[in-house]
Amino acid sequence: MPTDLSPIDKAKFAASRRAVDLVQDGMKVGLGTGSTAAWMVRCLAERVREEGLRLTCVATSTRTAELARSLGLTIVTLDEAKWLDLTIDGADEADGALNLIKGGGAALLQEKIVATASDRMVVIADAAKEVRALGAFPLPVEVIPFGWSATARLIEEHLAAQDVLGHDIRLRMAGDQPLRTDENNVILDLHLKRIGNPRALSLMLNQIAGVVENGLFIDICDTLVLGHPDGKVETVEGGTRTEGRVDIAASANIFADLGE
Template identity: 45%
Template sequence: MNTEYNMKQIAAERAAGYVQSGMKVGLGTGSTAYYAILKIGEMVRAGLDIQAVATSRASEELAVQQGIPFTPVRDIDRLDLTIDGADELDGMLRLIKGGGGALLREKMTAYRSDKLIIIADETKEVPVLGAFPLPVEIIPFAYEWTVQSLKELGCSVQIRRDREGAVYETDNGNYIADCSFGRISEPEELAARLTGIPGVVEHGLFLGMADQAIIGCRDGSVRIIGADSASE
């Protein structure tokens, strides 16, 4: 296991410590959330009693393998806590998410959560968002028009493809346009402009949603941004 993955695991396992019996928990998607699901599964097998929902089919399959009990979304009004990763985050807990292709379900889950904890390794923390291409979920119909509208915002656009070279489809049957803006100095303004484009289902800017970030560092320490900020 390389150093980066150790950092992810350190952050994920620290976040799992916030999960308590009786909670309704959202499980995120991606390489860091993977470790959180493994740890929560271990806790469930040791007696933790929770209800869970997942932000992607992949996370749900992993959680089922770990013995984590699921409740249909229709039977849960709100979640106590969601633990998820991020592709980038700044000091104001503004995020870029969607590298794992689950940004719509992730945002819906975060919106219905009383607390959103972001877990990441220290390489994901940046002074200004934008080095990571911003994922934007778009509908397949006339996607070329949507791509053109996105380019008019001043970015280059690549339609995401899978490992076989086919157009990648989200769990919702949509496409993802990865938009390279460079520095996103005004993410709130960009978010509003993206939302106004017909054909855009959702974008990967998560603004004002995260309550706390737990950052795993190369030296094995954990740094917390937001509530209960600390280093150890």
């Protein structure tokens, strides 16, 4: 483990290291997308090498699949795997009921499909991602490119009836072009500030023509693993919070080139 890691990267690593301990030989495992999930993929690959685990993995994005394959993990499609034992993924926010905002990495559609095709979803994050109420992080909504501005206008109109504090909607860009997802859709980021009723908002958004999926994960997360820079790890599951610790200094050199 490089000694110059930022505190947030140390926290992400701690959560990832603890979460991959839940993986057992022979499992079918969903691999999330994002900077925290990248730490998890590295930790999982290390376990596979050291312990000889036989795993079948399904990635939630092209970039996760590329990283996993480069580290020797076996990647198949979800259609080939059919169903998963466990999915480990990050989150942009998580509240006390384990409701999530996801999609900062623009992979929310595949992430939600993979998570709901799993017996268990474990979410890993640095402790700062735990919030009292969702909404400070912009809510991603994946929409088809055709008529995206009309879709955005419909969303804005319907937000008037929702328990939110903001109504600003922005098309996510990649340079001077709209960002495209793996499914060639675009992302609208909803700057809502606070979401009073995530379930009602999720249902409303998915009823609007042009919306493919939204980044609210309701009743999907089973376990939340929160890492701290000093190696402390909190696990929240079934209303119970437990604490443990990960030895950050004893990590392997495979993390030296992970600059996320």
